Amino acid sequence: SPPERYDPELPPLPDDIDDDEDSVKIIRLVKNKEPLGATISRDEQTGAILIARIMRGGAADRSGLIHVGDELKEVNGIPVDDKKPEEIIRILAQSQGAITFKVVPGLKEDATTKEPKVYMKALFDYDPMDDKAIPCKEAGLAFKKGDILQIMSQDDATWWQAKHEGDANPRAGLIPSKQFQERRFALRRSVTTLPSLRSSTRRASGFRRSFRLSRKDKKTNKSMYECKKSELYDMADVPTYEEVTAYRRQSGAKHRLVVLVGPTGIGMNELKRKLLISDPQHFSVTIPHTTRAKKNQENDGVEYHFIAKHLFETDIHNNKFIEYGEYKGNYYGTSLDSVRSVLSKHKVCLLDVQPHTIKHLRTAEFKPFVVFVKPPSIERLRETRKNAKIISGKDDKGTAKPFTEDDFQEMVRTAQIMETQYGHLFEKVIVNDDLSTAFSELRLALKKVETENHWVPVSWTHS
Numbered sequence: 001s002p003p004e005r006y007d008p009e010l011p012p013l014p015d016d017i018d019d020d021e022d023s024v025k026i027i028r029l030v031k032n033k034e035p036l037g038a039t040i041s042r043d044e045q046t047g048a049i050l051i052a053r054i055m056r057g058g059a060a061d062r063s064g065l066i067h068v069g070d071e072l073k074e075v076n077g078i079p080v081d082d083k084k085p086e087e088i089i090r091i092l093a094q095s096q097g098a099i100t101f102k103v104v105p106g107l108k109e110d111a112t113t114k115e116p117k118v119y120m121k122a123l124f125d126y127d128p129m130d131d132k133a134i135p136c137k138e139a140g141l142a143f144k145k146g147d148i149l150q151i152m153s154q155d156d157a158t159w160w161q162a163k164h165e166g167d168a169n170p171r172a173g174l175i176p177s178k179q180f181q182e183r184r185f186a187l188r189r190s191v192t193t194l195p196s197l198r199s200s201t202r203r204a205s206g207f208r209r210s211f212r213l214s215r216k217d218k219k220t221n222k223s224m225y226e227c228k229k230s231e232l233y234d235m236a237d238v239p240t241y242e243e244v245t246a247y248r249r250q251s252g253a254k255h256r257l258v259v260l261v262g263p264t265g266i267g268m269n270e271l272k273r274k275l276l277i278s279d280p281q282h283f284s285v286t287i288p289h290t291t292r293a294k295k296n297q298e299n300d301g302v303e304y305h306f307i308a309k310h311l312f313e314t315d316i317h318n319n320k321f322i323e324y325g326e327y328k329g330n331y332y333g334t335s336l337d338s339v340r341s342v343l344s345k346h347k348v349c350l351l352d353v354q355p356h357t358i359k360h361l362r363t364a365e366f367k368p369f370v371v372f373v374k375p376p377s378i379e380r381l382r383e384t385r386k387n388a389k390i391i392s393g394k395d396d397k398g399t400a401k402p403f404t405e406d407d408f409q410e411m412v413r414t415a416q417i418m419e420t421q422y423g424h425l426f427e428k429v430i431v432n433d434d435l436s437t438a439f440s441e442l443r444l445a446l447k448k449v450e451t452e453n454h455w456v457p458v459s460w461t462h463s
């Protein structure tokens, strides 16, 4: 049967309806300490004060009574037509308890938006209090590099709304959009000069000890390992946000590649060695390639893969190497296939690389877990490394020498530059102060990578 209609019969609308009077809504909100969660702006054309933005989950949003586009007429009986937005904000900030608004409703917003599930990893530090561009500092959300943000709204091209992942407080805050941040970051970069990691590591770094070689060429005092890819390219990458998703490795699935980075001499080999000893069935390292002649006691595919120079060069051209370099006329390198070989044995592959290499490894195949091994304070370095030796590379045999004050300073300096330039790629930072503490921390972190949820780029889970 057709539904009965209970609507009352309405009289016809009068012809002389007064828009201004009839469409006005009086809204009463009780405001405690919490901000209202709305921003206002003046319409350039009409001069009207409009609700510019409603913060998701804020007081205004939860009331459901105020909407973007509503025109504000009065606050607590005070007309706002002749007021500057700053003055109105001051009135709002000062009032406590019930606030009365008189508004002319704008066009209704689409109310079907449900809570969005977009997560971004912040790749930079942000403090709205230092941001001259933000329309309202109090509405801003501060965050640190590495924080996971749930993006609540991307409606505005310049200011997104976000909250910290897992934060029970439903109130969102304003953050600069990716596009906006990229634009102004690029502008800022063009006027400041970043310290170059390349020149700083030229002296100290060279071959990783993974290649079991000393680091410096004695005669030229030059890095044996020259970056083949321009680091200028890195400067063009603007770290803003990266869309991420929770990923948990399925038991039985291949392990994520464990990548260690840090200044030379910080103890990456030591940490790798300890991991290998702690569980040789579980952890493994890659076998490097070399074009040097095999020594008698060596076996092909054990210490090195021994290959001919022209084959090595072909492999270079075919992008088979993660890193490679030349030392005394011979090539040494770590191939992608040597990593694959470890992973396909269902072992955890421990790899230390130069930081600019990380981005080439960040693929769905390897899902690298990047650990930055960081030096403690220079005082602690002096204390803890009192009896330690470093392969100085000052002589051909690469004999171990005690650390010098220069070594410590170089380590701290390089670490700072690495963190500034590549910090957004580090998922775990381990300060190698006391070695056994650092080792336990690393082992725990690697255990968690195998069993717990971690945020990874969405692109890694699509394939």
Ligand SMILES: Nc1ncnc2c1ncn2[C@@H]1O[C@H](COP(=O)(O)OP(=O)(O)OP(=O)(O)O)[C@@H](O)[C@H]1O
Pocket (backbone or CB within 6 Å): 207, 208, 209, 210, 262, 263, 264, 265, 266, 267, 268, 269, 270, 271, 384, 385, 388, 389, 390, 391, 432, 433, 434, 435, 436, 438
């Ligand atoms: N926390 C620590 N306390 C004391 N000594 C340490 C600590 N960590 C590492 N060392 C010592 O410092 C020296 C250098 O460490 P290691 O060879 O592991 O450095 P590395 O980072 O692998 O350097 P590279 O690969 O560039 O040669 C070693 O003698 C090591 O035993």
